Amino acid sequence: MLLAKNLKFLRSKEGMTQLELAEKLGVQRSMISAYEDGRSEPKLAALEIITETFGTSLDELLFHDIQVHGRKVNQQKNIKVLTIAVDDQDKENITMVPQKASAGYLNGFADPEYMESLPQFHLPSLSTSSTYRAFELSGDSMLPLVPGTIVIGAYVDQLTQVQSGKTYILVTVTEGIVYKRVFNYLEENGKLYLVSDNEHYKPYEVKAEDVLEIWEAKAFISTDFPNPKDKSKPVSLEDISQMILEIKAEIVRMKG
Incomplete structure (x- = not known):
């Protein structure tokens, strides 16, 4: 399981300290250190907050090496909402x-x-x-x-x-x-x-x-x-x- 490695990588990439993540999860900072060292594992409620915080799925967080292979593609996720320009007849330019x-x-x-x-x-x-x-x-x-x-x-x-x-x-x-x-x-x-x-x-x-x-x-x-x-x-x-x-x-x- 890749939880410890992925959690440390995602937190560092977002520029978030262990204390800041601990406050989101409602735990002590030392617990984040334990998660990232593999000495302890978050409970399900904490995992849900982690996936929401870093925009990842539980499967990606636990089993996909994000640092090595990059983020997995969300099959249903659009790249973004497109901004378009139209003329005075409402036709796209x-x-x-x-x-x-x-x-x-x-x-x-x-x-x-x-x-x-x-x-x-x-x-x-x-x-x-x-x-x-x-x-x-x-x-x-x-x-x-x-x-x-x-x-x-x-x-x-x-x-x-x-x-x-x-x-x-x-x-x-x-x-x-x-x-x-x-x-x-x-x-x-x-x-x-x-x-x-x-x-x-x-x-x-x-x-x-x-x-x-x-x-x-x-x-x-x-x-x-x-x-x-x-x-x-x-x-x-x-x-x-x-x-x-x-x-x-x-x-x-x-x-x-």
């Missing part, structure tokens, strides 16, 4: 997030006034069954899409809907706003693996708990017309298959 506004978006994506201050437009060819947002790319990690390309994404309200091999715009606590090819390993270890189409950039992982928003790429707008002589090409199915094999091998290596 596509809000545009320019590259220079990326840093501000991380703090203002839930603020209606901030969202209204960003550029907005319509694209009649897109399905009306989804909510869309547009993000301006920076960098060359997703060639042949060049810096300045605007990628339009459809909102994904649950991380479990992410399909391996497809491209997504992610708004994350750790990496900011990124556009990557995503591989879903949430069931295995609570993480998403992000891969660039430009082979010069190494893949990396993002914990589910660090994802604020995720948008499935549906279209792009670019003033850079493709050159027939340009050897750059989208990632093929064979490339994707190889990526999956390499990522699985990396997971096995890390577990070993």
